Amino acid sequence: MALNRDTDGLLSEVTQFIYREARFQDGHAYDDWEALWTDDGVYWIPANGDHSDPERDMSIVYDNRSRIALRIRQLHTGKRHAQAPRSRLRRVVSNVEVLDEGGDEIRAISNALVFESNLRGDIVWASRNEYLLRRVNGELRMARKTVHLVNNDKALYSMSFLI
Amino acid sequence: MFPFVGLGDDMSAQAAAIPDINELIRPEHVHGSVYTSEALYQAELEKIWYRTWVYVGHTSEVPNANDYVLKSIGPQPVIMTRDRNDQIHLLLNRCTHRGNQVCVFDKGNSRTFTCPYHGWTFSNTGQLRGYPFPSGYEGTDREELGLGRVARVAEYKGFIFGSFAEQGPSLEEHLGGAREAIDRLVRNSPEGEVEITAGFLKHKARANWKFLLENETDGYHPQFVHASIFSVAQSGIGDLYSSDSTAVARYLGNGHSENDLRPEFRRLDKPLGWFGTSAARMPEYVAAMNAAYGENKAREIMIDGTPHTMIFPNLFIAEIQIFVLQPLAVNETVQHVTALQFKGAPEMNRRLRQQTMGSVGPAGFLLADDSEMYERNQRGIQVRDPEWVFLGRGKNRERRDEDGFMVGDATDEVPSRGMWQHYRTIMEER
Ligand code: FES
Ligand SMILES: [Fe+2]
Numbered sequence: 001m002a003l004n005r006d007t008d009g010l011l012s013e014v015t016q017f018i019y020r021e022a023r024f025q026d027g028h029a030y031d032d033w034e035a036l037w038t039d040d041g042v043y044w045i046p047a048n049g050d051h052s053d054p055e056r057d058m059s060i061v062y063d064n065r066s067r068i069a070l071r072i073r074q075l076h077t078g079k080r081h082a083q084a085p086r087s088r089l090r091r092v093v094s095n096v097e098v099l100d101e102g103g104d105e106i107r108a109i110s111n112a113l114v115f116e117s118n119l120r121g122d123i124v125w126a127s128r129n130e131y132l133l134r135r136v137n138g139e140l141r142m143a144r145k146t147v148h149l150v151n152n153d154k155a156l157y158s159m160s161f162l163i
Numbered sequence: 164m165f166p167f168v169g170l171g172d173d174m175s176a177q178a179a180a181i182p183d184i185n186e187l188i189r190p191e192h193v194h195g196s197v198y199t200s201e202a203l204y205q206a207e208l209e210k211i212w213y214r215t216w217v218y219v220g221h222t223s224e225v226p227n228a229n230d231y232v233l234k235s236i237g238p239q240p241v242i243m244t245r246d247r248n249d250q251i252h253l254l255l256n257r258c259t260h261r262g263n264q265v266c267v268f269d270k271g272n273s274r275t276f277t278c279p280y281h282g283w284t285f286s287n288t289g290q291l292r293g294y295p296f297p298s299g300y301e302g303t304d305r306e307e308l309g310l311g312r313v314a315r316v317a318e319y320k321g322f323i324f325g326s327f328a329e330q331g332p333s334l335e336e337h338l339g340g341a342r343e344a345i346d347r348l349v350r351n352s353p354e355g356e357v358e359i360t361a362g363f364l365k366h367k368a369r370a371n372w373k374f375l376l377e378n379e380t381d382g383y384h385p386q387f388v389h390a391s392i393f394s395v396a397q398s399g400i401g402d403l404y405s406s407d408s409t410a411v412a413r414y415l416g417n418g419h420s421e422n423d424l425r426p427e428f429r430r431l432d433k434p435l436g437w438f439g440t441s442a443a444r445m446p447e448y449v450a451a452m453n454a455a456y457g458e459n460k461a462r463e464i465m466i467d468g469t470p471h472t473m474i475f476p477n478l479f480i481a482e483i484q485i486f487v488l489q490p491l492a493v494n495e496t497v498q499h500v501t502a503l504q505f506k507g508a509p510e511m512n513r514r515l516r517q518q519t520m521g522s523v524g525p526a527g528f529l530l531a532d533d534s535e536m537y538e539r540n541q542r543g544i545q546v547r548d549p550e551w552v553f554l555g556r557g558k559n560r561e562r563r564d565e566d567g568f569m570v571g572d573a574t575d576e577v578p579s580r581g582m583w584q585h586y587r588t589i590m591e592e593r
Contacts, residue, residue: 045526048269048362057362058501058516061526070396070521074528079391082531120369120538153269155365155497160531 007098014108014133015096017140022112025162026089030072033162038134038141041065045147045163060152060159082160088117089161093129105143106133112147114163125163126150181206188587191555191580195544198371204493210590211476212237213327216337218478218487219243219253219313222321223358224270229287232270235489236325241313242266243323244287247274251318253325254289255311265310276310285310320349321356322478340415340568344472348480350464352505353451359485361516363499364524370537372476372490373586375498378533379473379486380420380578382412383556388536392528399439403427408573412557414581415568418475418589422573425467437468438483440514447510455507469503475582484519494541500524554579 017036024033037043045061046052054062063071074080091114099107107130114125132144147163149156181202187194197203213236220234225245233256234241240256242265258265263280275292277284282295289310294300313325317334322345324334335342349355368375378384385404386393393401403410409426424437434442434449442449442465452461469482479486480503487499502519504512523530544552557575564570571577 047364047524052362055513056360058364058524059520060364060524062517062520067521070392071528073395074391077391077394079394080532081388081391082535119535119542155367156525157367157369158531158534159525160535 010101010106011096011098013140014098014106014131017133018093018096018108018110018129018131021142022091022093026091028075028083028086028089028161030075030162034068034072036142037065037068038136038143039065041068041142042144043068044144045149045152047152049153050148060149060156061147080160082158085119087161090115104135106135106140107131108133112163116161120157123157125159127163184587184590188583189551191558192551192553193583195550195552198373198541198544199493201493204371204490206590207490208237210592211586212490213239214331215328215476215589216317216324216326216332216334217476218474219323219325221357221359222251222318222323223356223360225251227272229272229274230270231266231273231287233266233268236313236327237490238492240264241325242276246286246288250288251316251323252288253313253316253323254285254287255313257311258283259291259308259310260294283308320345321358337417338474339417339419340566341417341419341421341472341474344415344421344470344474344480347467347470348503350456351469352507353448353455354507355455356506358504358506359501360504361502361519363487363501366498366500366523366525366527366530366534368496368498368534368537369494370496370534370541371494372488372496374537374540375488375496376473376476376479377579377582378537379479379481380412380422380471381576382408382410382422383574383576384533384536388532389529391532396528404573406572406574410573411564411570412573412575412577413564413568413570414577415472416581416585418582418585419473420578420581421470421472422578423570424471428466428468432466434462434465435468436466438511438514439518445510448505448508451507473578475585483515484523486523496537498523498530500530554583 021036043061043063044054045059047058047060075083078084091112093110093112095111097109099109110129112127112129116123128148130146131142133140134143182200187197217236219241220232220243224232225243228245228247231242231244234243242254242256244252244254256265258278260281260283263278265276265278275284275286284292286292289312291305291308313327314329315326317324319334319338349357382404386401403424409430410422410424413423414420428437435445452465470480471482472480477488484500484502489497491497500523502516504515521528554576557571557577561569561571561577569577569581
């Protein structure tokens with residue numbers, strides 16, 4: 001059991017990391033966001049509730065590291081029509097908790113509310129985000145991020161920004 | 164009052180009546196109001212969605228006795244059940260007592276459905292099995308209180324269709340020229356069957372369903388709408404829809420159409436080239452196909468690949484996935500999409516899912532951009548001048564193929580023109 005002070009230190013480091021990620025996403029800072037990933041990162045947005053298996057069931061996003069890179073390259077073309085013009089975004093991230101820590105890895109969760117404004121109109125997205133963070137050369141990196149949208153069992157409009 | 168776009172100045176007078184369809188559809192033009200008229204949408208529900216054959220689900224979604232899954236026909240929710248005798252039923256999700264929803268779970272296994280309001284219980288064949296405190300119903304005929312049902316249910320190679328009309332053309336007559344697309348699809352499985360087991364993504368667009376339908380076999384758009392992903396993913400798909408492509412757009416009758424890419428795949432002459440892979444990378448699948456069909460036939464199947472066919476009004480077989488169109492309102496449509504799975508081909512199935520997940524759904528590399536176009540089209544069409552959509556591309560070079568179907572070049576608007584003539588015919592029926 002870590003000392004309280006150390007735990008607080010870790011929580012604050014993780015929170016700062018998640019805030020920074022949110023800022024990169026809201027600002028469409030695609031390369032900065034991509035740099036937050038480890039080389040084996042997996043970005044997963046499940047569909048149809050809380051019990052789906054990405055190796056069996058359809059997911060909204062189930063990107064391995066090379067597909068994350070492809071997603072970013074597509075956004076950079078400027079011809080990703082669903083993001084041209086880009087969505088205007090502002091998100092609030094809260095309820096950050098460190099669930100456990102072992103070796104180089106940290107499991108953390110947060111809640112997020114994202115307000116998106118685009119050509120169609122305005123929309124709010126809500127999610128619980130799960131992170132597997134890893135310390136690489138002293139810096140935190142995302143090895144896995146799972147975005148559990150509250151309404152992932154319903155029909156959704158396009159979600160072409162980084163959530 | 165529902166706004167009528169572009170139909171003239173006296174909007175309120177026209178809003179109540181169903182527009183005269185003959186005035187809205189010409190050989191190479193369609194009036195913009197066909198995508199925006201609320202009255203027309205209501206008429207479509209009656210004449211298309213609640214009358215003709217509509218795709219509902221696949222037998223593999225209810226594999227076991229007493230399985231059920233919630234489906235839909237347009238805005239109508241439908242429970243697809245398999246009873247203990249393996250018969251498939253399409254039941255309407257409305258209690259015959261006072262109209263409560265009978266089933267609110269997406270899927271499950273149950274012999275009966277009990278309405279939570281007053282406890283009426285229905286069997287998965289639709290019959291009313293019983294009600295609590297029956298003495299209050301003395302003299303009532305239980306036989307007449309079964310769940311509503313889709314009048315006709317028919318299957319073609321695992322694909323279940325329903326028609327609310329008691330009578331009419333058979334499913335096979337309705338499928339007509341599109342039947343062969345299903346044949347061509349299922350033979351890509353060494354067991355001759357596809358399965359739908361990965362669950363659906365539900366992707367909503369604020370657009371009329373016919374914009375989606377027409378886009379499915381529009382070979383003109385891919386190079387532009389999908390330029391971003393084609394340029395970064397080294398995809399060969401763009402070339403299939405270039406002006407040099409030998410692929411053809413074909414109208415199959417009864418509203419159905421396809422982009423037939425086989426001429427290109429045959430030119431490539433590479434088994435599994437259609438799927439962006441090779442025989443060497445899928446040895447188990449190739450062995451299973453050879454064993455099932457013999458080497459020559461298997462090679463032919465693996466070169467030709469799967470179809471790109473839109474079965475009117477709502478089933479789009481898109482090579483590696485199916486889309487099921489569900490209109491919810493004149494300007495709101497859901498595409499239900501999932502990966503096809505080839506029975507007896509585990510090696511292929513993961514790749515089918517992975518490719519599908521990358522391409523489609525709300526965040527898909529392809530479909531987020533298609534959906535962006537549907538929605539911009541819906542907004543654009545409401546501008547009052549010009550009033551007409553021009554669908555004349557390839558009129559100068561359209562021709563009949565050896566089967567008598569109208570075909571055009573890969574990027575031509577033969578499918579849309581054919582669909583609109585069919586639409587006019589069924590909308591004019593009484
Ligand atoms: S409404 Fe279903 S039992 Fe009364
Ligand atoms: Fe497209």
